[in-house]
Amino acid sequence: MSTVVSGLPPRFDALSPEVVADPYPSYRELREAGPLCRMGPASFGVTRYRDVASLMRDPRLGSEFPDSYHRMSAGEGPAGEFFGQIVLYRDPPDHTRLRRLIGKAFSPSLVRAFRPRLERMVDDLLAEAAEGGGFDAVRDLAFPLPVMVVCALMGIPAADHDLIRPHALNLGRAFAAIVPQSDRAAADEAVRWLRGYLGEVLATRRAEAGDDLLSRMLAAEDGGDTLSHEEIVDNAVFSFFAGFETTTNLIATGCAALLEHPDQLGLLRADPGLVPRAVEEFLRYDSPIQGVARMVREPLEVGGRTIRAGRVLILLLGSANRDQERFDDPDSLLVTRDPNPHVAFGGGTHLCLGAALARVEADVVFRSLLRRFRVLAPAAPPTRRTGTFRAYESIPVAVEAA
Structure with a gap:
């Protein structure tokens, strides 16, 4: 029989300066206080791994919100x-x-067929760094690469990448839990511009299909079912967020973590075969997406509290991935960690569609860095980019070519 809990759970402000700088001490305090925290009107955060992992697969939660919520x-x-x-x-x-x-x-x-082309892209981006003695891991690598990849997969010409990149960045503003008034015009313009651009590209693919993502989405059929023009355009626009924001932040947080932990960088140098494990550890250690929202469709119980239908649960992935009840030494970066059942890509029916691509991009990047440079060291302190995601504005890196 469950125990009914009285009193309100603690409040959590995900946008407070202290949390933006480093949310993990706050997460620990929240987990110790209980499995839930208050996050906003009719919304609760779920703090512990066991509950987050279970709720991601619970059919009583949904991802479809009323129009009024959006x-x-x-x-x-x-x-x-x-x-x-x-x-x-x-x-x-x-x-x-x-x-x-x-x-x-x-x-x-x-994804497998694209890897050789991806390796060439990374080599091209790092070529100048090898000559200049340093680079910025965000500006010169983590920021341009994912847009190049998504554009290449869609068959978009390289000449248009610089046009698309600022709109892809601004699209990320729309995915905040509450988009600040100051960001709404940029988010609206990003959606409007990307819809228009991709709609024109899609029209050309209807006339002459290729072997790119848009052509594949046009050709996708299952039991006579196909995607409409609007569904292809909007989900192609979404892919710029899914393929850009998450992967950019995975590469950036991974670089920052290695520069901060030279002992772990040394382990990777001694055994590059550990890179896949390291990528999983970067995802766990500083998850690019810290939480996902779910609508409660039927009453359910979390930690002795009944959550009514119509409430919103925020599954705090970043907190779950540091839960000491699930991970040994959770606040340490350990590139040898195995197994590593993190929830950085979500789970259940909403497991990230682009997870395989993000893993391959990160694997290629970190193997290339190890191969090209015998020295990777901080050139200046990194700076964070404020917002909903664990993101960096700049990570200056000093290098010496191998």
Whole structure:
């Protein structure tokens, strides 16, 4: 029989300067206080690994929110309306259909076939660093690479990458739990511009298909079911967030973590075969996405408290990934950690569609850094980028070529 808990759980302000700088001490305090915290009107954060891992697969939670929620979160413009169309915020049966069809375009075989081209991209980006004695891991690597990759996968010409990049960055503003008023115009313009651009590209693919993602999404069919023009455009726009923001921050936080832990960098130099484990540890240690929202569709109990239907639960992935009940020495970076059952990519039916691609990008990047440079060291303190995600503005790196 469950125990009913009285009193309010502690409040958590995810945007306080202390939390933005380093959320992990606050997460520890929250986990010790209980499995829930208050985060906003009718919303609670879930702090512990066991509950987060279980709730990601609980059918009583959904990802489809009412239009009023998206308008409250992102405003009345295109960004608020856009969320109702993408696979991230749809529940079965629509989510099942969209994921099945979009998944045909993001097949593992496509990711494997793309790796040689990805390796050339990384080599090109690092070539100047080898000559100049240093580079910025965000500006020169983590920021440009994911947009290059998504554009290449969609068959978008390289000449347009610089046009797309600022809109892809601003699109990330729309994915905050509550988009600040100061960011809403930029988020709306990003959605509007990317929809228009990709809509034109899609029209050319209808006339002459290729072997790119948009052509694959056009051709995807299952039992006579296909994707509409609007579904392809909006989910292609979403892929700029999924393929850009998360991967940018994975590469950046991984670089920052290695520079801060030269002993772990030494382990990777001694055994580059540890790179896949290291990538998983970067995802756990400083998760690019710290939390995901779920709508409570049926009453459920968490830690002795009944959460009513219509409430919102924020599954705090960053907190779960530092839970001492699940991970030994959770606040240490250990590139040899195995197993590593982190929840950085979510789980259940909403497991990140681009997880395989993000892992391959990070694997190529860190292998290339180890191969090209015999010295990787901080050139100046890194600076954080404020916002919802664990992101960096700048990570200056001093290097010596191998």
